[in-house]
Amino acid sequence: MATTVSFAVDSAVGPRTVSVAYERSGSGEPLLLLHGIGHHRQAWAPVLRILAAERDVIAVDLPGFGTSPALPDGLTYDLRTVMTPLLGAFCEALGVRRPHAAGNSLGGLLALELGREKLVRSVTALSPAGFWTEGERRYAFGVLRAMRGAALAMPMPLVERLSRSAAGRSVLTGTIYARPGRRSADAVVAETVALRNATGFHPTLAVGRGAAFTGDVPGLPVTIAWGDRDRLLPRRQGIRAKHTIPDARLVRLPNCGHVPMNDDPAAVARIILDTSS
Template sequence: MRVRPSGGPDFEVVHERRGSGAPVLLLHGIGHHWQAWEPVLSALAASHEVVAVDLPGFGASPALPPPYDYDLGTVVPLLARTLEALGIERPHVVGNSLGGLLALELGLHGHARSVTALSPAGFWTEPERRYAFGVLRGMRAGASALPDGALRGLARTAAGRAALTSTIYARPGRRSPEAVVAETRALRDAAGFAPTLAAGRRDDVRFTRDLTDVPVTLAWGDRDRLLPPRQGVRAKQTIPGARLVRLNGCGHVPMNDDPARVTRVVLDTVARATA
């Protein structure tokens, strides 16, 4: 889909759209793609219109053209324009990691009816941010160094899938070989990866403002190795009215570890907004 902002060049966003009903927008994390939501997508689409997007520069979406940057002040308005292009007004927004931070920003600027943020970025200390960025760069370097043949071979075994994805999944054995190959390639090929990390370093990205106009759920996997669960306590302090949910047995990307639990958390948040 081509998005045409006013006052800037067009850009393209690849998306998956399923179901009917009140709209739900799904935003993935850095280096991932919309297929990260596949474990919960059909369940959510049973009662809602669900749109999962590849953020610009990730998955199959091309990089943003110049002069666009990847800082929040640029990406959030572009996502708002993407919603207009999709014909969606104030969806329920669900995001993971980077996508969780973007979901909160969309809620802050009036573009979301409710927000469900799964291990959102932006509640770290500086040492925690440096650690997370270092892990992400290591994952990217590993993905870039693997020839496709070796990648497919690793993905065929449970031990290989664990080696490739245990940083973000508590239960990597639940990922199919095909999914692991696809998401490793998505990480390797993401044109937005380096500029997003650069924007995060440059702007000292943190979420520091309360959201009082929309229901907010903050959900954290208790086995999150990238953004530890203690960051959820800080998030709750920043947004006192938010519901903080512990996702037992889940890692940084919980949709794969416990899709039924994540689906319930999202639908509970949507129900609060509807009520």
């Protein structure tokens, strides 16, 4: 069950109160989980039980996604100047100092930014954004807009009917999963609703046009993992990520798509636990 915490974040027009929904379970060293654009904290559900056996796991709904409200007036979705310090303030509000961080897609880029600012003690980035060419970025954003448009256009009875079959789940989520048939019907419906209700979707895409990770993350354990069946951000971007962060460990995830937690939960959990050990 989600809990919500509210805290102050500085803006150009003074402090603003931000509310973030999260789910916390397990015990051990803290581990912050960050989802991708249009998704929600339940993207991590396939690996939560494994991770919670060894970590104090905090799965977050980013502002404007899942059940977290959008950012208040005065705050933009700029990843480096707003979202990174905001996540630092979120951890402080929970009394958590320098957790480990794991993120997927947008969440992977945020985890790397947190690592660069030394706000976390290790980073696992699964198909992180920010290592694309301009053409690759345009393609990914076009696919994301199409997914959002389809989620908005489909009547809920159709979404529910499609979710009941493996073929229908492939129609709804085949862009991000290599094995969409493994996703439950309820999960597919919930993430379709999350995508259509994501108030942070377009503001995040707007700032994402200039999003690129160009620095290093020195002094921290960093693992970058990429599914070899990622249809949104091709795995060649992982090579660029390795060149940008030379000390990072680059891992291939066989038979995994853009959101690999569903495709191979055991492999993803082991990579996160190894990095955060």
